[in-house]
Amino acid sequence: MSTSTADPDAADALTDTEYRDLLSDLPPSAKLVAKVLESDAPLSQGQLAEESLLPDRTVRYALNRLEDQGLVGSRYSFKDARKQVYYLNR
Secondary structure, three states, X not given: OOOOOOOOOOOOOOOHHHHHHHHHOXXXXXXXXXXXXXXXXXXXXXXXXXXXXXXXXXXXXXXXXXXXXXXXXEEEOOOOOOOEEEEXXX
């Protein structure tokens, strides 16, 4: 995962229609992870697994798919620099 410092509120943010179109082609696990991030972000991979009730490996796959589409960004956690936290790029 790359560590992006881009602001999720940047001028190049996706419209709701663009966001939904990109999300519609993704697997259900990626949609669920995106939904969890909508309600409570930023979250670590472990927190996402706990909130979504998905296995760690499935969450990792979902995050990779979301990142490939440019829908999710990551940065190092301020509380624990060993961990990355993820947020939606909307």
